[in-house]
Amino acid sequence: MNDNHDDTASRRHFLKCMAWAGAGTVWLMKGGVLQARPLGEADGADASFSFVQISDSHIGFHKEPNMDVAGTLRACLHQIRAQKQRPDFLLHTGDLTHLSRPDEFDTLAGLMQEGGVGKTFYVPGEHDVIGDDGAEFFRRFGERQQAGGWYSFDHRGVHFVGLINVLNLRAGGLGALGAEQLAWLKRDLASLSAETPLVVFAHMPLWSLYPSWGWGTDDAAEAVSYLKRFGSVSVLNGHIHQIQQKVEGTVTFYTARSTAYPQPAPGVGDGPGPMKNVPPGKLHDYLGVRDVRHVRGKGALAVTEEVLT
């Protein structure tokens, strides 16, 4: 990150926060295979197109370690605006707000204009559906394809699917897709050839990342079973405020960082929630920025990573 001699204290603090919180991920589609780059590092010269994923903005949160979550989201969006190659669209993988309040949705909607990207696709996080099962969220940000809120679209040869896994949750359970959504997903994918690159996104991880902290989706395995015949599948999630990844055959799962605050690594400390007292300068090294590329080989995906300092 370049600090262009803007040496006000707040700006410095802000950039420190941005080192761990504010970034989005640029996804470059190259030959039907997704490659991830941190914002500002993307060389999209040989990509057919790109889009940016941001997540977990938590507008309304105002505690340590981030008293200005609107500011960090804004900075992220300004970074997107400064990209040489404009992304075709943005993907927000949920927890737009902290408490589903109308004023929080207002703030989020206003800020998103600053990315300079015409279209954003959203899926709700559990923080966006409090008290009304997501009625307000869907009214403002829904794609209105299916009554349950889930949807799909095709973009330049790639099939995108937005799933909802934060509603109708069962006591003692994790995220849930539900029978109706699973049946729809099966139908939605049925007519596609196995060569069609797939991008599936939802808020909670669609794999059992750390169930004892609620980081998973109870019936995700059924959904993933529908994806396995495809040669290139990328599953993009939020929720856990850090980058984690897993490869399962041709399906690669990724979770994104938050634009607001980090959460501890799975099992580190007593539970999930904001990491409050970690010096931002150290957080940069601790969380790092992971540059994930995946390349389709003969029936398997090779995944390489780079840690940026």
Next chain:
Amino acid sequence: MKRLLLVAALAAGALVSWMSVAAEKPHADKPAGATVAISQFAFSPKELTVPVGTRVVWTNRDEEPHVVTSAGNQFTSSQALDTDDSYAVTFTKPGIYAYYCSIHPHMVGTIVVH
């Protein structure tokens, strides 16, 4: 009928004397209280046993919001509880009341009312 009333009065007297052991300052118009802390994405105590008429107060000590939600709609669920927000339910009937956090459903608890 007179005998019945007498029995009722005796029972009420027994209840009052029992309650004065259970709670320091029982008031006829104010139910006895019990508290559940919400901390580190867990309800504490996870299982709470209280007599009929107890007012149970949940207080969120986490930085994250939580929602106290009855499993099976046995009592009215809370709004989103931000940090230090509280929610209270007075349990007027014996039973086992399972509940969870609707946005973090792995968080579960039980109120046993006798």
